[in-house]
Amino acid sequence: MSTFPKTNLVALRRKLVDRQLSAVELVQECERRMQRLNPALNAFISWDTERALLAAQQVDLSLPLGGLPIAVKDNICCLGEPTRCASRMLESFVAPYDATAVVRLRTAGAIPFGRANMDEFAMGSAGENSAFGATHNPTDENRVPGGSSSGSAAAVAAGMIPAALGSDTGGSVRQPASHCGVVGLKPTYGRISRYGLVAFASSLDQIGTLTVCVQDAALLLQALCGHDAQDSTSARQPVPDFAAELTDGVRGMRIGLPKEYVSSGNAPEVQAALQSAVDALESQGAEICEISLPHTEAAVASYYIIACAEASSNLARYDGVRYGYRASASSDGTGDIYARSRTLGFGEEVKRRIILGTYVLSGGYYDAYYARAQKVRALVARDFARAFADGVQLILGPVAPTPAPKLHAQDMTPLQIYLADIYTVPANLAGLPAISVPTPQSGLPVGVQLLAPHFEETSLLRGAAALERAWT
Ligand code: GLN
Numbered sequence: 001m002s003t004f005p006k007t008n009l010v011a012l013r014r015k016l017v018d019r020q021l022s023a024v025e026l027v028q029e030c031e032r033r034m035q036r037l038n039p040a041l042n043a044f045i046s047w048d049t050e051r052a053l054l055a056a057q058q059v060d061l062s063l064p065l066g067g068l069p070i071a072v073k074d075n076i077c078c079l080g081e082p083t084r085c086a087s088r089m090l091e092s093f094v095a096p097y098d099a100t101a102v103v104r105l106r107t108a109g110a111i112p113f114g115r116a117n118m119d120e121f122a123m124g125s126a127g128e129n130s131a132f133g134a135t136h137n138p139t140d141e142n143r144v145p146g147g148s149s150s151g152s153a154a155a156v157a158a159g160m161i162p163a164a165l166g167s168d169t170g171g172s173v174r175q176p177a178s179h180c181g182v183v184g185l186k187p188t189y190g191r192i193s194r195y196g197l198v199a200f201a202s203s204l205d206q207i208g209t210l211t212v213c214v215q216d217a218a219l220l221l222q223a224l225c226g227h228d229a230q231d232s233t234s235a236r237q238p239v240p241d242f243a244a245e246l247t248d249g250v251r252g253m254r255i256g257l258p259k260e261y262v263s264s265g266n267a268p269e270v271q272a273a274l275q276s277a278v279d280a281l282e283s284q285g286a287e288i289c290e291i292s293l294p295h296t297e298a299a300v301a302s303y304y305i306i307a308c309a310e311a312s313s314n315l316a317r318y319d320g321v322r323y324g325y326r327a328s329a330s331s332d333g334t335g336d337i338y339a340r341s342r343t344l345g346f347g348e349e350v351k352r353r354i355i356l357g358t359y360v361l362s363g364g365y366y367d368a369y370y371a372r373a374q375k376v377r378a379l380v381a382r383d384f385a386r387a388f389a390d391g392v393q394l395i396l397g398p399v400a401p402t403p404a405p406k407l408h409a410q411d412m413t414p415l416q417i418y419l420a421d422i423y424t425v426p427a428n429l430a431g432l433p434a435i436s437v438p439t440p441q442s443g444l445p446v447g448v449q450l451l452a453p454h455f456e457e458t459s460l461l462r463g464a465a466a467l468e469r470a471w472t
Pocket of ligand 1: 122123124125147148167168169170171172173200307421
């Protein structure tokens with residue numbers, strides 16, 4: 001399909017500062033692009049142009065993100081705007097406050113613009129679990145954009161908006177970034193406040209960015225991170241200048257390639273992308289060495305037990321009485337309202353996960369499933385800790401085993417869909433920062449992934465920028 005050329009934040013900012021473009025014109029241009037492309041892509045489920053124009057009129061161009069419109073995934077609260085998590089359950093919810101990430105965007109001068117479509121409550125890998133309809137991949141409309149940050153990735157890839165926020169619980173920023181051909185950054189757990197991010201699995205959730213290039217990811221991260229007293233898991237870590245070392249390169253860096261990630265189950269395009277990343281990093285002076293992450297295979301099972309367990313607890317609040325969609329009253333009492341509201345308000349995948357999560361937490365099965373999954377989680381984290389202690393600074397791998405699948409692929413069972421998360425969930429289980437960088441191959445977009453030790457976003461971005469340089 002015809003999309004718009006993508007423009008990065010850094011270039012747009014220069015134009016704004018040089019007065020070649022006004023913030024109002026930029027918002028108007030984004031809105032024009034949304035009007036043109038959204039009917040085909042369904043990347044946005046709402047947008048408020050008046051509000052964005054008002055912000056653009058008052059913008060302070062001296063701020064780091066002054067005048068830059070940024071789309072926000074529909075599970076991150078934006079004051080006065082619908083925040084529906086692409087669910088019927090929250091169809092009439094209007095956020096009464098801004099998430100900390102959104103406050104920080106505004107403080108840096110950015111203009112939150114557009115609520116990006118997603119898999120309902122961030123559960124999914126294709127963008128098809130949205131109560132507002134599937135998002136389409138801008139490269140091939142018959143394919144999925146990936147998920148759950150489907151709209152964020154598709155909107156940036158199609159040039160509708162220069163950057164977007166997403167959330168990543170098990171790959172939901174990196175995987176759609178890979179499928180759409182944009183950069184997807186999931187920072188260390190605790191780096192960006194989760195206050196105002198609607199909880200899916202609180203010990204795994206992290207806000208991330210979808211951008212046109214690595215430099216933009218650094219720019220956004222700079223604005224978003226820092227300790228927040230409103231999130232008890234927010235990290236008290238110094239915030240380095242992420243962009244400062246971007247051009248330092250990877251000469252002399254040791255980068256591990258896990259043998260478990262070079263699997264015969266990967267599609268040929270994915271193997272080719274990985275090989276091209278190895279060549280690119282070596283050409284820039286890095287040393288690639290084989291490592292082993294022996295618990296990789298168990299990570300998906302551990303992730304789905306923990307994520308569903310936490311989801312079943314987090315989503316218990318949507319009962320139609322205290323929160324969320326309420327089915328019409330009946331004479332059968334409150335229990336009946338709960339049951340019917342949840343039956344009608346939640347989609348299939350959300351219900352599947354609530355049932356699975358309730359089961360693994362139930363008295364008789366807790367030790368067999370939940371407690372065991374936590375042990376596996378510790379082993380997965382230990383695999384990474386050992387690799388980094390043995391002297392690799394970064395780890396390279398695929399993002400997903402295949403490029404974007406076809407829309408409405410009826411032949412995949414939920415289990416097959418879950419297994420495709422094998423390369424992304426380990427970073428969430430271990431809380432590590434990771435980034436997806438698009439490879440330059442023609443055809444369907446395919447990204448490669450880099451992972452770094454906790455709070456080493458600077459070296460992560462440096463590695464990603466080196467890949468980007470080698471490929472442009
Ligand atoms: N695909 C994974 C899942 O369905 C990841 C979701 C996410 O990161 N939000 O749970």
